[in-house]
Amino acid sequence: MKKFLLTAFLIGTFSMSYAQSDYYNDYRRSISDINWQTVVADLLLSTTQANQVYALNDRYRDYNSWNKVYVVEPGRWRGERYSELERILGREKYIVFKKKYYRGQNPVMVYGRKNDVKKYRKQQEKYYKNQEKYYKKQNKHGHGNGHGHDDDWD
Structure with a gap:
């Protein structure tokens, strides 16, 4: 019985660390897949902005420093990284950056794990449903743009 429990524990630990390292590998790829000097030049970033981008890219230089922050929720790195980048x-x-380097997709979709992408899509659907309800309510009460539809959706 002890051998079984030890084996189950080791498999669980290995599986968890493997999943964590997948997230870390995605994090590293989000940095290494892009030529940041080109980004700085293309977007005409100031020296201060360029230094902040480089500092952001160097924030977690190894797995251990990254894992200390994201051990509980490893998928959280994307939202934090890209809101900081924005x-x-x-x-x-940021919109120009996203269009050019992620073909307009949210980085969650580019570097997302299957379950995180599903979670993100559900959150996105909920957001758009709430927006739709809000605009319908505004138009119903005469606060809309007067055109019968909303021109601000895109």
Whole structure:
């Protein structure tokens, strides 16, 4: 019985660490797959912005430093990294960055695990349903744009 429990524990530990390392590998690829010097030049980033991007890329240089932060929820790195990147670049430049380097997709979709992508899609659907309800309510109460449809959706 003890051998069985030990084997189950080791398999569980190995599986968990393997899943964690997959997330870390995605994190590293999100940095190494992009030529950041080209990004800086293409987006005409200031020296301060460029330094902040490089510092963001160097934040977790190894698995252990990354794992200390994301051990409980490893998929969280994407949201935090890309919201920080958006803050550094500014909304307009971030949209240009996303279109050019991720073909317009959210990085969650590019570097997402199967279950995280499903979770993200559900959150996105919920957001759009709430937006739709809001705009319908606004139009019903006469606060809409007067055209019978909303031009601000895209």
